[in-house]
Amino acid sequence: MILNITTTRQPATDLGYLLHKHPDKFQTFELSVGKAHVFYPEKSEEKTTISLLLDIDPIDMVRGARNLGGDGFALGHYINDRPYVASSFMSVALSKAFSSAMNGKCKDKPELVDVKFPLKVTIAVISAPRGGEMLIRKIFEPLGYKVELTRHRLDEKFPEWGESKYYTLELSHTVTIKELLSHLYVLIPTLDNDKHYFVSAQEIDKLLKKGEGWLKEHHEREQITRRYLIGLDSLSRQALERLSEGEDVDGPGDELIEKTGIQKRKETLHDERIKLVVEKIVESGATRVLDLGCGEGKLIKQLVKQKQFSEITGMDVSYHELLKAKERLRYDEMPPKQKERVNLFQGSLTYQDKRLEEFDAAAVVEVIEHLDLNRLKAFERVLFEFAKPKTVVLTTPNQEYNIMWENLDAEDVRHGDHRFEWTRKEFAEWANKIGKVYHYGVELLPVGDEVENIGAPSQMAIFSYGN
Numbered sequence: 521m522i523l524n525i526t527t528t529r530q531p532a533t534d535l536g537y538l539l540h541k542h543p544d545k546f547q548t549f550e551l552s553v554g555k556a557h558v559f560y561p562e563k564s565e566e567k568t569t570i571s572l573l574l575d576i577d578p579i580d581m582v583r584g585a586r587n588l589g590g591d592g593f594a595l596g597h598y599i600n601d602r603p604y605v606a607s608s609f610m611s612v613a614l615s616k617a618f619s620s621a622m623n624g625k626c627k628d629k630p631e632l633v634d635v636k637f638p639l640k641v642t643i644a645v646i647s648a649p650r651g652g653e654m655l656i657r658k659i660f661e662p663l664g665y666k667v668e669l670t671r672h673r674l675d676e677k678f679p680e681w682g683e684s685k686y687y688t689l690e691l692s693h694t695v696t697i698k699e700l701l702s703h704l705y706v707l708i709p710t711l712d713n714d715k716h717y718f719v720s721a722q723e724i725d726k727l728l729k730k731g732e733g734w735l736k737e738h739h740e741r742e743q744i745t746r747r748y749l750i751g752l753d754s755l756s757r758q759a760l761e762r763l764s765e766g767e768d769v770d771g772p773g774d775e776l777i778e779k780t781g782i783q784k785r786k787e788t789l790h791d792e793r794i795k796l797v798v799e800k801i802v803e804s805g806a807t808r809v810l811d812l813g814c815g816e817g818k819l820i821k822q823l824v825k826q827k828q829f830s831e832i833t834g835m836d837v838s839y840h841e842l843l844k845a846k847e848r849l850r851y852d853e854m855p856p857k858q859k860e861r862v863n864l865f866q867g868s869l870t871y872q873d874k875r876l877e878e879f880d881a882a883a884v885v886e887v888i889e890h891l892d893l894n895r896l897k898a899f900e901r902v903l904f905e906f907a908k909p910k911t912v913v914l915t916t917p918n919q920e921y922n923i924m925w926e927n928l929d930a931e932d933v934r935h936g937d938h939r940f941e942w943t944r945k946e947f948a949e950w951a952n953k954i955g956k957v958y959h960y961g962v963e964l965l966p967v968g969d970e971v972e973n974i975g976a977p978s979q980m981a982i983f984s985y986g987n
Contacts, residue, residue, distance in 0.1 A: 521574040521606055523614075524561070524642040525700070532568035535637070536560070537629045538697045539570060540620045549616050553577055556613040574613055605686065606646045608709040614701060622701040622730075632697075639700055641691040645672070648685060648711050656689065659707050662739050666692040702730045710747045723749060724759045736763050750840055754847055789968045789977050790818075796967055797883050797913050798822050800982055804911040806880030810835070812869060812903070813887035817845030824849065824862065833863045835876070842866060870898040876907035884914040886978070889938045904958035904983070912960070912983040914951075915967055917941045921977045944975050951981040961987030 527535050536543045543563040549556045554577040562569045615622060626633050648655050653669050660667050668690040674681040693700070706727060727748050728735070735741055742760060749755045797819060801809055807830045811819050814834030823832045836842050842864050846852070849862065867873050869891065876882075882903065891899055903912065917934055919941035925934070933941050942950065948964055955962040960983040966976030 521576070521604055521610065522644045523572045523606060523610060523704075524569050524640075525572075526567065526569040526640045526642075527637045528567050529635075529637045531565045533563060533565060534629065534632055535568045535570060535697075536563075538621055538626050538632050538637075539618050540627070541570060541617075543568070547617075549613070551576075551609070551613060551616070553609065556617055558617050572610075572613060572617055574609055576609060604645055606643045606689075606708050607712040610643075611705050611709045614705055614708075618701055621697050622705065624698045634696060636694045636696055638694045639692070639697075641689075641700070641704070643689040643691075643708075645686050646689045646708070646711060648687065652685070653687070656687065656711065658740050659710060659738075659744060660691060660703075663703055663734065664693050664695065665703075668692075699734070702732075703734070705730045706735065706744065706748060710744050721755060721758070724755060724762070727759055728762060731763075750843070752843060752847055793885065793915055793967050793978055794819055794822055796965075796980065797885055797915065798826065800913045800980075801881045801883060801911070802826060802828060804881050804913075804984075806911060807831070808878070808880045809833070810876060810879040810882040810907075810909065812876075812882055812884045813837075813890075814845060814864070815841050817848045817864075819883055819885055820845065820862065821849055824858070830861060831863070832861055833865070833875075833879070835865055835867045835869075837866065837868050839866050869902060870895050872902055872906045876902070879907070879909045881911040881913065882907065882909040884912065886915055886917070888914070889916050889933075889941055892939050900954060900958075904954055904960065908958075908985065910985045913980065914983070915978050915980045916947060918947070918966075918975050918977060918979045919943050920974050921971070924971060924974065924977070942979075944979060947979050947981070951983070955983060960985050 525535070525539075533543060541547060541558050541560075543560045547558045549558070551574075555575045557573040557575065558570065559573070560568065560570055620626070624633050646656070653671070656669060657667050670688040672684050672686045672688070673679060674684045695703075727745065731744075735744065738744060741763065745759050745763065746756045749759060801823070807828060809823055809829050809832050811823070811832070811834040814820055814836050815838075817834060820832055820834050823829055834842070834845060836845070845864055851859065851862065851864075854862070865875065867875065869887070884903070888896065888899065903909075917938070919933075920943050922934065922941070951962050951964060954960060963982040963984070965980040965982065967978035967980050968976040970976045
């Protein structure tokens with residue numbers, strides 16, 4: 521992964537003074553996951569380019585991995601784009617290689633610090649998985665950058681596969697070196713959903729320090745802040761409050777747009793679904809409960825209120841969602857005895873895992889529809905054959921009800937990530953097959969208000985082992 525900075529302001533070799541890097545030296549800096557190299561591919565009075573090359577060590581990266589490869593991919597630690605894409609690793613390398621310049625210091629020519637240079641920045645590959653070209657332009661162009669993007673195909677040999685989420689980015693602007701580096705330091709990880717470091721309150725200070733003088737006035741300051749802090753509501757709110765100096769800031773649960781009737785109805789359905797799941801697990805007599813695909817911890821938050829449960833465990837494939845769950849539960853503020861009851865870990869629904877064994881009950885709430893149908897058999901075996909909880913409470917949307925939602929046609933799915941949605945008949949056939957193969961009794965229930973000949977918006981199956 522390489523980033524180039526070029527200037528044509530004469531003498532262009534002044535770039536070396538500002539960045540504290542001698543044009544005749546090849547310099548290397550140690551990173552936690554590899555090395556960063558700084559060198560000059562071209563140097564003259566007319567034009568000078570400095571390059572920052574990241575050499576990521578895949579083994580070191582896996583050893584320290586937190587959330588690599590993206591949500592929903594169980595092998596993300598081993599198969600990912602981190603060595604090849606400008607990401608949070610690049611931000612750390614910029615800070616380490618050019619720390620003096622980033623802090624506005626120039627020992628030999630201090631008068632250059634406030635000089636605006638005509639600069640061109642080229643980032644070989646950058647990822648924008650959520651927002652694409654529009655997002656990149658929205659965060660750079662308001663700062664005065666001319667943005668040129670080249671999108672890459674998934675595979676040149678297979679054009680029918682379509683475009684990827686990767687771009688080559690060229691930025692042009694007349695700006696001070698300090699300003700450029702602060703922009704890159706903040707905005708590169710803003711585009712990165714898979715940060716390699718743990719996002720804590722310390723990141724707020726880094727964001728505000730590097731964003732000083734420009735972030736407050738940026739049209740997309742809220743989106744930049746939330747993405748930089750990976751959407752953690754409490755941290756984002758703190759940062760925005762400090763940034764706004766008393767201005768009104770939307771709270772964590774506030775909607776950026778006015779809720780429509782359909783959104784309100786879905787929220788009511790969600791609350792009803794969670795309440796029913798808790799009720800059925802309590803009725804089962806379980807004391808050790810497992811929430812598979814726990815997401816942001818909404819179900820776990822309700823389970824914790826029940827003294828009947830001595831152990832409540834949540835598993836999700838997304839590290840990002842687990843962070844949100846800890847925040848929702850205020851895990852770090854829990855009393856010691858309460859904290860002992862709760863356990864969260866990262867894992868996949870389609871791989872056998874001994875950590876899933878010996879639970880009295882398991883909840884699988886609106887999860888299976890996110891699995892590819894060809895992976896459903898693996899999920900069945902993981903849960904019903906190997907983990908084998910005494911009770912399983914599982915819910916999934918009722919496809920027949922979709923015509924009742926505004927803006928949804930009968931053939932539509934409710935969420936872009938849903939791989940399928942079953943009718944009541946299809947769900948019943950699947951549930952009864954599970955019961956027969958793995959020796960579970962099956963009870964089917966509607967979730968939400970029923971409509972004649974259509975059913976309820978969601979559907980539930982309660983599996984009881986040996987019944």
